Amino acid sequence: MLRRSIILALALLVLVGAASYGAEEIKIGLITSTTGDTATFGISVRNAALLWEKQVNARGGILGRQVKIYVEDDKGMPSDAANAALKLINQTKVPVIIGAVTSNCTLAAAPIAQANKVPILTPTSTNVTVTQIGKYVFRSCFLDPLQGQVMARFAVSTLKASTAAMLYDVSSDYSMGLAESFKKQFEALGGKVVASETYSRGESDFSAQLTKIKRVDPDVLWLPDYYNTVGLITRQARQLGIKKATFIGVDGWDSSDLVPLAGDSIEGGYFSNHYSAESTRPMAVAFIKAYTDAYKATPDALAALAYDGCLVVEDAIRRAGKVDSEAITSALATTKNVEAVSGVLTLDADRNPIKDAVVLQVKGGKFVYVTSVSP
């Protein structure tokens, strides 16, 4: 009796082992910030990626294999992002990584992927230099200069602004890059940047800089930073009596925490973004419904972008025909016309996508679609 049950157990084990071997899952690494300063971004990214995982597995997986996403939290810190990349490559042994969320983190993680010849695709990092790291580094969202150009154009032609002030973070590549491209385009279009003030990461008092900006009384105030700082700045700006200036900014504003942080001060401000939740693309409508059903929240742009990043990777693995870092890299490089939530995606020779930006306005505490702008 005992022997028979042992044999049965062994047979079962072999069966289970064989079954799991036959359908060995495709491992995909995901570096995101589920805690820390940019947690709301990272959580959206994780949620969207896990939604895609569920959907793709329900469709029968990729190449007949199930997909499993390994999530690593980088806390929004570059050093943790680098460690996460190392862990995913050496320990989890993933053939492809999606991430990181912020440019600062991707700039730390991507060189490690490049050195290990593992393709990494960031769905959300907009800094120019990210994909310059090497041929294993891809992205599926537009770049910083585009946002600076789009908002400069919008400020001049729609808001009829002739003077602008900038307040940006000198310790952030993201913020600096955006300030630069905005200034260039705004002045090329005949505007004048009358004040350019700076701060460093983590500061909470901007009264000194804003007092100087108030003196020059600009038409628009360019705030290229993330929501948790922008909310403080706009509030203090209004407290210091900056009344005329319209606040304009970038995709970093897109967070449900922006309005609670900024209060009424942010009302009427504009920012560029990757997508609008009011989009009518069939792909977007389906995604928004699935996401809302799963998480009881409207997906923000980060969620849409992360989902798009997953779709690009899925497309690449399918075209590669095998789960191998080199094959996936070559397939990613030839990504063409992938139907995604934020638009149709094609990667150029520099591994960056070509796509439109939208401009949203904060109205009654909500983000309302205003217009789409082509680069």
Added chain:
Amino acid sequence: MLLGFDMSQILQQLVNGLALGSVYALIALGYTMVYGIVRLINFAHGDVFMLGAYYGFFAITRLHIPFILAMPIAMGLAALTGVIIERLAYRPLRQAPRIAALITAIGVSLLIQNLGLKLFESRPRPYPQIMRTIVWDVGGVVFSNTQIVMLGVALLLMVLISLFVYKTKTGKALRAVAFDRDAARLMGIDSDRIILITFALGSALAAAGGVLVGFYYNRITPTMGTMYGLKAFVAAVVGGIGIVPGAMLGGVIMGIAEVFVVAFVSSTLKDAIAFAVLIVVLLVKPAGLLGRAVREKV
């Protein structure tokens, strides 16, 4: 015009600096009082400040207590926290070498901060908006009602604490213990009780600072205590550690120095200026601005 900046600009920056400095002053008071009485730099003080901000935050958002009551509640809870810290972490080490207590203080600081990260989440929390901001423009210098509330509360607390220290019997006992603990004990003063009161008061002031920072800047994080704590500590040393008016003076100097360096030099020097001021003061007047050089008792 002075160096291309007009007077209203300078006055405005002065107002900005005062607002920031009043918070440093509130936190610095706790450092200085504790140092004065037990010769301990209580590094956990900045984290008590952070806890105070969160106590206020939860009182307002979860228990729906109005701001005017949330502040005393946060102060009370922080005072209790300070007392617990003193009782559990510092009192057992009263006779130990000072370095042991100092290291313990750093440990307590890390403990609170990481507990904060665990319990409150590391994401920045938006403080509830308590009042609509109203702005007044007086000859080009702008004041807002939030600034006035912040300055007013800070001033009121500083006046109260000064009255307590210099005009009450317990305050007298506190100064006696600070002057010579053994002699005070011989005079029948319960020095352990006085030390507990000092921790309670210092912590309550820090909590008030925390709630004000949340109220004014509208963003709190579990790690906010480190930088504010450090700056306030520098303020206390600049003013003369152990001296109550010195902490207030140091705090205001710190706030104004920071705002001015950002306004007229460069924002990247903001954190550096605090320490530059510290170094200069220590070189010129080692006992702090209001400190008197005391010869070491042999």
